[in-house]
Amino acid sequence: MFSDMSFRFRSLFRRTAVECELDDELRFHLDHQVERYVAAGMTRAEALRRTRLEFGGLEQVKEDCREARGVSFVETLGQDLRFGLRTLRKAPGFSMVTILTLALGIGMSAAIFSVVNAILLRPLAYPSPRQLVFVSQANAKAHISDVGMSYPTFSELRDHNRVFRAMAGLAGHALTLTGSGEPSEVNTVVVTEDFFAVLETRPLLGRSLLPDDGKRGAAPVVVLSERLWRSRFGGDAGIVGRSITLDQRPFTVVGVMPADFRTPFFGQANQEWIPLAQDPVFSAWMTRPPQDHWMPVIARLRPGVSFSQAKAELDTLSAAVAKKYPKENGWLTGIQPLQKEIVGDVQSPLLILLGAVGFLLLIACVNIANLLLTRATARQKEMAVRIALGADRRRIAWQLLTECSILGLAGGIAGVVLAWGGVSAMGSLLPSDLPQIHSIRVDGFVLGFALVLSLAASLLFGLAPVLFAARSHPQTDLRESARAGQTRGSQRARGWFAVAEIALAMILLVGGGLLMRSFLRLMSVDPGFEPDHVVKAEVSLPQFQYRNQQQWAEFLDQLLSRLEAQPGLRDTAMAAPLPISDPFVVLPFAIAGSPPPAQGQANTSHWTTVSPRYFEVMRIPLLRGRLFAQSDSMTAPPVAVISEALARKFFPDRDPLGQHLIFGFPPNGNVSREIVGVVSDIRDASLADNPGPMMYVPIDQDPIWGGEVVVRSGLSESAVVAAIRTETHRIDKNLPVTNIETLPDAVHASMAEPRFHTELLGLFGSIALLLAGIGIFGVMSFSVSRRTQEIGTRMALGATRASIWRLVIGESAKLVSLGLAVGIPAALLLTRYLSTLLFAVHPSDPLTFLVVAILLTLVALAAAYFPARRAMRVDPIVALRCE
Amino acid sequence: MAVERIDLPQGTLDLLILRTLDLGPQHGWAVSERVQQMSSDVLRIQQGSLYPALHRLERRGWIKARWGISENNRRAKYYELTRSGRRQLQVNKDAWEKMTAAVAQVLGTA
Numbered sequence: 001m002f003s004d005m006s007f008r009f010r011s012l013f014r015r016t017a018v019e020c021e022l023d024d025e026l027r028f029h030l031d032h033q034v035e036r037y038v039a040a041g042m043t044r045a046e047a048l049r050r051t052r053l054e055f056g057g058l059e060q061v062k063e064d065c066r067e068a069r070g071v072s073f074v075e076t077l078g079q080d081l082r083f084g085l086r087t088l089r090k091a092p093g094f095s096m097v098t099i100l101t102l103a104l105g106i107g108m109s110a111a112i113f114s115v116v117n118a119i120l121l122r123p124l125a126y127p128s129p130r131q132l133v134f135v136s137q138a139n140a141k142a143h144i145s146d147v148g149m150s151y152p153t154f155s156e157l158r159d160h161n162r163v164f165r166a167m168a169g170l171a172g173h174a175l176t177l178t179g180s181g182e183p184s185e186v187n188t189v190v191v192t193e194d195f196f197a198v199l200e201t202r203p204l205l206g207r208s209l210l211p212d213d214g215k216r217g218a219a220p221v222v223v224l225s226e227r228l229w230r231s232r233f234g235g236d237a238g239i240v241g242r243s244i245t246l247d248q249r250p251f252t253v254v255g256v257m258p259a260d261f262r263t264p265f266f267g268q269a270n271q272e273w274i275p276l277a278q279d280p281v282f283s284a285w286m287t288r289p290p291q292d293h294w295m296p297v298i299a300r301l302r303p304g305v306s307f308s309q310a311k312a313e314l315d316t317l318s319a320a321v322a323k324k325y326p327k328e329n330g331w332l333t334g335i336q337p338l339q340k341e342i343v344g345d346v347q348s349p350l351l352i353l354l355g356a357v358g359f360l361l362l363i364a365c366v367n368i369a370n371l372l373l374t375r376a377t378a379r380q381k382e383m384a385v386r387i388a389l390g391a392d393r394r395r396i397a398w399q400l401l402t403e404c405s406i407l408g409l410a411g412g413i414a415g416v417v418l419a420w421g422g423v424s425a426m427g428s429l430l431p432s433d434l435p436q437i438h439s440i441r442v443d444g445f446v447l448g449f450a451l452v453l454s455l456a457a458s459l460l461f462g463l464a465p466v467l468f469a470a471r472s473h474p475q476t477d478l479r480e481s482a483r484a485g486q487t488r489g490s491q492r493a494r495g496w497f498a499v500a501e502i503a504l505a506m507i508l509l510v511g512g513g514l515l516m517r518s519f520l521r522l523m524s525v526d527p528g529f530e531p532d533h534v535v536k537a538e539v540s541l542p543q544f545q546y547r548n549q550q551q552w553a554e555f556l557d558q559l560l561s562r563l564e565a566q567p568g569l570r571d572t573a574m575a576a577p578l579p580i581s582d583p584f585v586v587l588p589f590a591i592a593g594s595p596p597p598a599q600g601q602a603n604t605s606h607w608t609t610v611s612p613r614y615f616e617v618m619r620i621p622l623l624r625g626r627l628f629a630q631s632d633s634m635t636a637p638p639v640a641v642i643s644e645a646l647a648r649k650f651f652p653d654r655d656p657l658g659q660h661l662i663f664g665f666p667p668n669g670n671v672s673r674e675i676v677g678v679v680s681d682i683r684d685a686s687l688a689d690n691p692g693p694m695m696y697v698p699i700d701q702d703p704i705w706g707g708e709v710v711v712r713s714g715l716s717e718s719a720v721v722a723a724i725r726t727e728t729h730r731i732d733k734n735l736p737v738t739n740i741e742t743l744p745d746a747v748h749a750s751m752a753e754p755r756f757h758t759e760l761l762g763l764f765g766s767i768a769l770l771l772a773g774i775g776i777f778g779v780m781s782f783s784v785s786r787r788t789q790e791i792g793t794r795m796a797l798g799a800t801r802a803s804i805w806r807l808v809i810g811e812s813a814k815l816v817s818l819g820l821a822v823g824i825p826a827a828l829l830l831t832r833y834l835s836t837l838l839f840a841v842h843p844s845d846p847l848t849f850l851v852v853a854i855l856l857t858l859v860a861l862a863a864a865y866f867p868a869r870r871a872m873r874v875d876p877i878v879a880l881r882c883e
Numbered sequence: 884m885a886v887e888r889i890d891l892p893q894g895t896l897d898l899l900i901l902r903t904l905d906l907g908p909q910h911g912w913a914v915s916e917r918v919q920q921m922s923s924d925v926l927r928i929q930q931g932s933l934y935p936a937l938h939r940l941e942r943r944g945w946i947k948a949r950w951g952i953s954e955n956n957r958r959a960k961y962y963e964l965t966r967s968g969r970r971q972l973q974v975n976k977d978a979w980e981k982m983t984a985a986v987a988q989v990l991g992t993a
Contacts, residue, residue: 021960024958024960025910025911025934025959025960026934028910028911028912028953028957028958028959028960029910029911029912029930029934031957032912032953032955033912033930035955054930055930055931056929056930056931057931060931061930061931061934061935064931064932064934064935065934065935065938067935068935068936068938068939068942069938069939069941069942
């Protein structure tokens with residue numbers, strides 16, 4: 001009917017539902033009114049005209065209606081977003097810098113958080129992980145805690161407790177797999193039969209272990225990992241029931257565990273599981289007495305049993321064990337969540353890194369707040385005009401916050417991309433023995449963290465401009481804007497931001513500096529031996545084939561003499577274990593003729609069995625007496641060489657030479673050996689651990705099933721390794737040669753964790769320094785441009801260039817001193833938490849603090865240099881005319 | 884039309900709308916018509932302020948809207964009183980009566 005009008009109306013209308021309804025309603029009204037006038041006798045044209053006249057401005061009515069019904073949040077947001085995107089597009093430089101800064105902060109935080117998440121937060125990947133506990137023993141009197149237990153104690157606890165659904169012990173051992181390609185060592189987890197029941201994980205194929213498999217005399221069985229099954233047996237579906245050869249002995253494969261199944265404490269290297277009773281080494285350990293606390297034990301709590309209930313029960317059982325085995329008096333059994341035990345001591349370094357990266361993000365936020373404030377000042381006129389035109393202050397604040405959130409989200413997204421890259425880059429940086437290292441990834445939780453972080457960050461840095469806008473006074477602003485006026489408040493806020501940045505950067509730089517200094521100290525530490533030009537390789541003897549000490553000694557002698565006969569390999573020796581690269585062995589000992597140590601306490605020392613030329617090859621100098629000789633054979637009187645530290649500690653006022661020590665690697669525990677020499681100290685456990693007592697025995701008198709070949713040679717690593725492999729296989733072609741490494745590499749690898757901390761904190765510190773520099777530069781250059789007229793006036797009144805220079809540099813110096821005044825005490829307060837990560841550096845190391853303070857001052861002055869130069873070049877005439 | 888029309892005093896629009904809707908659901912056009920009729924053409928609602936007022940009352944929950952078919956067979960938005968609207972009408976009415984009485988009293992004694 002009134003098609004033209006309807007059409008015209010319709011063309012005005014936007015398509016959102018609420019708008020459509022409003023349109024429909026008003027159109028209905030108008031049509032109705034026109035109809036009415038037409039009915040009253042008007043022409044249509046006149047009716048239309050009259051209606052429109054009466055109704056007033058249609059758009060105005062609609063706007064009033066929208067306002068009356070309160071515009072929906074979503075709609076406002078949409079408008080703000082559109083407007084925000086438009087504004088940001090108009091300032092691409094500003095947006096890019098902001099987004100990049102934020103991406104850096106969020107990316108780093110998310111990357112570190114993904115590590116924290118994988119290691120500390122994500123529950124273990126077993127069913128009902130909260131029920132899993134680590135069962136350990138402690139003796140408060142002897143200051144021993146967190147050690148395993150003997151098999152007899154384990155059986156006692158397992159058979160009599162009512163709190164665990166299942167309980168299992170585990171140990172690691174490498175077995176030699178032959179008959180299926182190259183002979184190779186397979187990392188084997190030796191477990192009691194309930195191991196899989198504790199972890200409640202189903203096999204991929206076949207079955208896991210049954211109670212009968214754990215009995216002595218049972219048929220030997222093995223459970224393979226999916227990886228081993230695929231790599232060595234081609235994923236053969238008929239593997240179950242087949243026999244494989246481990247240490248020259250047949251084992252029947254009963255099952256295959258899925259690839260994502262991991263053994264607690266064993267990283268990803270575990271490749272198969274066998275019952276404890278079937279292992280050539282550990283089966284013999286089952287009969288060890290209760291005072292040998294060797295086996296780590298895990299258990300699963302019965303549903304509904306609380307930790308305290310379990311603890312109470314274990315206390316009772318510990319008392320029963322002590323009654324049965326009086327030597328166990330004073331030992332208590334405790335439990336703690338398995339996750340906590342697995343995570344172990346990486347928790348505090350990780351939290352430190354997370355805190356550090358948080359500071360970095362904070363600096364990034366302060367920097368952005370600074371940028372935004374500069375922008376807000378530049379947009380002061382715009383805001384004043386909008387407020388003068390009737391814009392609601394709250395609405396303007398929302399608009400600004402929306403803008404910040406856009407920046408925040410963009411930065412967050414870029415940060416997640418960065419985190420993705422960071423996590424994979426970190427893979428090579430991370431110490432490989434970090435627990436749960438395989439599960440570090442950017443998952444939903446990390447994404448959520450990044451999102452929350454970016455929103456929180458945008459609120460944080462958005463607050464300043466919003467507060468600033470809320471206080472704006474249109475009249476003065478509009479009037480002042482003619483003179484590029486500034487509120488003093490914003491400049492003061494910017495100054496404080498710079499101070500905060502310097503203080504935060506100080507904290508991070510001091511942290512990074514301390515770790516770096518500690519790392520340098522660690523690198524320059526003398527291990528007591530010379531690793532350069534030494535190659536090592538491990539040869540391990542299958543114990544079903546090489547059953548006794550004679551066979552071991554024979555093999556080792558034969559290998560050594562064959563190697564020494566090779567050109568260039570004269571400096572060859574054998575040892576087990578090697579310092580730093582191998583786990584150390586601690587043995588108790590007694591001094592013959594001295595009273596035994598008090599109950600529950602024992603003299604202990606690190607122990608190594610070595611071939612005679614070991615000390616020469618490793619360049620460990622002899623201090624007194626003699627080194628081992630070929631004549632120290634199995635039939636000769638037992639001898640030992642001790643380290644200086646042992647001599648100093650246990651023979652402070654007498655000559656250790658000629659004295660006898662009673663010790664030995666099991667089963668030769670009680671052999672009395674004459675001390676024939678004293679050598680200088682070495683760092684056995686790690687570079688960071690001070691040298692302690694060492695006992696060396698001749699490998700012919702105390703051989704074990706294999707050892708490490710060490711060769712000091714001018715030949716290349718590969719030539720040396722090839723020779724070792726050839727000679728080993730000439731003796732026995734079924735022997736694997738493994739763990740090949742140069743000693744410098746091994747020493748280097750032992751520093752993976754401190755290196756990781758140092759590199760990360762160093763990186764954070766550098767970024768913090770850069771950001772702080774940018775922040776100061778921003779503040780100073782803005783301050784100079786704001787004061788152009790003032791400077792011009794001063795110059796016109798006779799100020800020299802030097803005094804202008806001092807004015808600008810002085811302002812920067814003031815910011816730095818304030819920043820340091822806050823930063824130094826804060827750093828002193830916080831570096832305490834670093835002390836566990838520091839080696840031979842005090843957390844309040846004055847040199848580090850001094851260097852960092854000087855560095856920050858220099859950066860701040862450098863950042864003020866360009867603005868100051870600009871200030872000096874101000875032409876008073878131009879500056880004054882500007883006004 | 885001989886009758887002189889007067890514009891509504893501040894604040895009375897809501898009262899009039901509520902009162903009109905008390906008679907039953909109406910669309911916006913009918914509300915303005917009804918007010919005009921009931922006041923014998925003396926009161927007249929500014930069309931431009933009618934709809935914002937309706938939307939405001941709806942937001943406060945005193946009236947609610949639904950789409951229906953009008954007497955001339957078109958889709959129209961009908962408003963009706965809610966329970967709280969009815970209560971509000973009573974409150975407004977009392978206030979109005981009190982005020983007019985007071986004003987009348989003042990005028991009478993002046």
